[in-house]
Amino acid sequence: MKLTRALAIVERDLRKFRRSPSxxxxxxxxxxxxxxxxxxxxxxxxxxxTLGVVNLDNGPAAVTVIEKLQAxxxxxxxxxxxxxxxxxxxxxxxxxxxxxxxxxIPAHYSRDVLTRHRPRLALITDxxxxxxxxxxxxTMSGLVQALNAPQVPSRDPGAxxxxxxxxxxxxxxxxYLLPGSVTLAIFITAMIGGGILYIDDKSRGxxxxxxxxxxxxxxxxxxFNLAGVIKGMxxxxxxxxxxxxxAGVPNFFAPLRLGGLLVVTAFTATAxxxxxxxxxxxxxxxxxxxxxxxxxxxxxxFPSGAVYPITGFPRWLRxxxxxxxxxxxVHAYRSLLLKQSGLAAVTTDLWVLALTSALMLLGAxxxxxxxx
Amino acid sequence: xxxxxxxASAPAIAVEAISKTFGSLRAVDAVSFSVxxxxxxxxxxxxxxxxxxxxRMLTTLIEPTSGTARVGGFDIxxxxxxxxxxxxxxxxxxxxxxxxxxxxxxxIHARLYAMPxxxxxxxxxxxxxxxxxxxRAHAMARTLSxxxxxxxxxxxxxxHAPDIMFLDEPTTGLDPVSxxxxxxxxxxxxxxxxxxxxxxxxxxxxADRLCDRIGIVDNGKIVALDSPTALKTAVxxxxxxxxxxxxxxxxxxxxxxxxxxxxxxxVAAAGIYRISSDSGPxxxxxxxxxxxxxxxxxxxxxxxTTSLDxxxxxxxxxxxxxxxx
Numbered sequence: 050m051k052l053t054r055a056l057a058i059v060e061r062d063l064r065k066f067r068r069s070p071s072x073x074x075x076x077x078x079x080x081x082x083x084x085x086x087x088x089x090x091x092x093x094x095x096x097x098x099t100l101g102v103v104n105l106d107n108g109p110a111a112v113t114v115i116e117k118l119q120a121x122x123x124x125x126x127x128x129x130x131x132x133x134x135x136x137x138x139x140x141x142x143x144x145x146x147x148x149x150x151x152x153x154i155p156a157h158y159s160r161d162v163l164t165r166h167r168p169r170l171a172l173i174t175d176x177x178x179x180x181x182x183x184x185x186x187x188t189m190s191g192l193v194q195a196l197n198a199p200q201v202p203s204r205d206p207g208a209x210x211x212x213x214x215x216x217x218x219x220x221x222x223x224x225y226l227l228p229g230s231v232t233l234a235i236f237i238t239a240m241i242g243g244g245i246l247y248i249d250d251k252s253r254g255x256x257x258x259x260x261x262x263x264x265x266x267x268x269x270x271x272x273f274n275l276a277g278v279i280k281g282m283x284x285x286x287x288x289x290x291x292x293x294x295x296a297g298v299p300n301f302f303a304p305l306r307l308g309g310l311l312v313v314t315a316f317t318a319t320a321x322x323x324x325x326x327x328x329x330x331x332x333x334x335x336x337x338x339x340x341x342x343x344x345x346x347x348x349x350x351f352p353s354g355a356v357y358p359i360t361g362f363p364r365w366l367r368x369x370x371x372x373x374x375x376x377x378x379v380h381a382y383r384s385l386l387l388k389q390s391g392l393a394a395v396t397t398d399l400w401v402l403a404l405t406s407a408l409m410l411l412g413a414x415x416x417x418x419x420x421x
Numbered sequence: 422x423x424x425x426x427x428x429a430s431a432p433a434i435a436v437e438a439i440s441k442t443f444g445s446l447r448a449v450d451a452v453s454f455s456v457x458x459x460x461x462x463x464x465x466x467x468x469x470x471x472x473x474x475x476x477r478m479l480t481t482l483i484e485p486t487s488g489t490a491r492v493g494g495f496d497i498x499x500x501x502x503x504x505x506x507x508x509x510x511x512x513x514x515x516x517x518x519x520x521x522x523x524x525x526x527x528x529i530h531a532r533l534y535a536m537p538x539x540x541x542x543x544x545x546x547x548x549x550x551x552x553x554x555x556x557r558a559h560a561m562a563r564t565l566s567x568x569x570x571x572x573x574x575x576x577x578x579x580x581h582a583p584d585i586m587f588l589d590e591p592t593t594g595l596d597p598v599s600x601x602x603x604x605x606x607x608x609x610x611x612x613x614x615x616x617x618x619x620x621x622x623x624x625x626x627x628a629d630r631l632c633d634r635i636g637i638v639d640n641g642k643i644v645a646l647d648s649p650t651a652l653k654t655a656v657x658x659x660x661x662x663x664x665x666x667x668x669x670x671x672x673x674x675x676x677x678x679x680x681x682x683x684x685x686x687x688v689a690a691a692g693i694y695r696i697s698s699d700s701g702p703x704x705x706x707x708x709x710x711x712x713x714x715x716x717x718x719x720x721x722x723x724x725x726t727t728s729l730d731x732x733x734x735x736x737x738x739x740x741x742x743x744x745x746x
Contacts, residue, residue, distance in 0.1 A: 254514030
């Protein structure tokens with residue numbers, strides 16, 4: 050095997066990559082745009098939901114409820130209370146989408162509070178929007194808990210209290226999403242550079258030009274994969290740096306962490322490029338990689354825990370995440386970026402990515418034909 | 422199995438009963454022939470005749486179903502990499518990368534032959550000079566015209582100084598000026614470098630002009646193989662004459678068959694005759710004399726020597742257009 054022949058393929062691919070601003074833009078910009086848009090769109094607190102309030106009581110306890118609602122509006126702004134004279138109008142407005150929820154303070158509420166006769170408040174929510182309904186519901190639960198709290202705190206030493214301590218500084222959703230975005234950047238580079246452009250070149254007959262030279266099958270496979278890994282690592286590195294700046298990852302440039310991130314990026318790029326080369330080994334129709342791009346993206350990105358924790362998935366989706374190389378890349382990046390743990394914490398991830406690379410390259414080698 | 426036209430000297434290419442089958446289609450059927458060193462050898466045939474399949478087997482791009490060939494002294498099945506080192510290939514498709522410059526295309530191709538960096542850029546620059554593209558060295562290949570792009574392909578095929586060049590339909594899709602330029606380059610390369618050239622074409626004039634010997638391919642078989650002159654001689658009647666009398670001859674075709682050197686007469690329409698003759702000028706003179714003797718007008722007289730089209734029709738029974746696509 051002569052390395053220089055494999056490097057000829059690498060040289061060709063990198064020169065083409067450098068001259069493809071659209072490819073660079075798509076590989077780097079899309080994951081960053083996604084990071085900014087999704088990072089801000091998801092994971093934030095609900096604000097400015099409209100809450101219809103139907104006060105059928107007007108007693109002192111009802112006034113206390115209204116005061117608490119105004120306090121929420123003035124501070125957290127989870128919702129903006131709006132008065133409604135009767136329940137029918139408020140529910141109609143809810144159904145028309147003008148309100149996110151309706152709070153009903155029933156008649157005799159104050160009397161029931163004073164007589165401790167099971168006082169009730171009713172919250173009607175628009176559960177077509179579970180996130181807003183959940184946010185308003187959680188705020189109202191807190192509000193009711195505050196209403197129930199004794200005026201004088203209990204001094205019972207036997208009362209159980211739960212104190213929650215967060216190990217890491219506040220993690221915004223954008224930071225949570227960053228590992229997925231970096232992995233996505235590498236995947237897009239693999240998909241476009243290693244998939245779409247590879248098949249386009251093949252269908253245009255460009256491969257025929259080097260199949261008539263003495264380059265061996267192994268040198269060709271090494272060349273294609275090495276070129277893909279270098280491009281994938283470049284895309285991953287740029288997204289890591291830019292994404293960390295945008296998301297505000299603290300202490301990003303610590304040398305040890307950078308070293309770890311470089312290792313994870315290399316392993317991820319090798320696994321994803323290997324997978325792409327395996328999938329494309331026998332394909333010659335340029336429409337195929339384009340057609341499977343969206344499917345692969347959905348199948349690999351979302352089950353990986355990049356946007357939502359895997360623990361929330363049904364069993365069948367968790368099984369997909371187990372065999373999805375994205376899962377291990379996302380976990381490794383998350384460990385290094387958000388938890389600042391060393392490589393020891395990502396050993397399993399690296400092993401799985403290495404095993405994936407080996408299996409994919411073996412499969413691709415078996416499938417790849419040196420002839421037309 | 423065809424086994425025609427074996428040259429006496431050690432051949433650059435020796436094809437032995439080679440066949441290729443795709444499913445039920447036998448694209449190349451037990452073809453045998455050889456090409457001498459320094460010869461320009463052409464395979465002439467319509468699209469789908471099996472020319473490209475044959476050239477792809479000889480350049481190791483596809484494996485034969487049966488039979489084999491020795492190219493540059495190496496067996497294409499047993500030593501494909503040795504064959505690849507001995508040959509330069511200009512495939513039918515443009516295989517130079519449109520997103521690389523001309524010199525990059527050549528230098529990267531040279532790297533595939535493990536040529537050292539300094540040498541590959543030197544050789545590439547020299548080859549661009551040879552093919553008249555020195556001033557476009559740093560232009561992207563996609564900006565070249567069809568003819569220039571083909572010349573770049575030829576330069577790329579020469580980058581490792583091969584002994585044998587394979588050109589698969591080198592002028593297909595080119596305008597007449599570019600075709601002429603490619604023809605000149607092929608002739609020039611043979612004269613200057615002593616290369617053996619193996620080309621396929623479906624242009625009769627191209628084969629006639631360039632090739633020392635031509636193999637006529639039809640339905641995967643070589644049906645005739647010889648020099649263009651010898652192939653033309655094999656067709657009865659060296660000349661084709663079309664003549665029109667007004668009014669028609671008194672004795673019809675019989676009057677013409679009696680003329681000297683006439684081999685065959687066909688009636689194309691009333692008063693119009695197509696004649697095969699061993700001597701066009703002598704028969705034309707006799708036709709003028711006949712018209713004068715019978716007091717007839719000679720409306721038209723067209724004399725043509727036998728072309729490769731006639732040869733193709735003679736050996737295959739149909740023209741290029743009538744062949745299986």
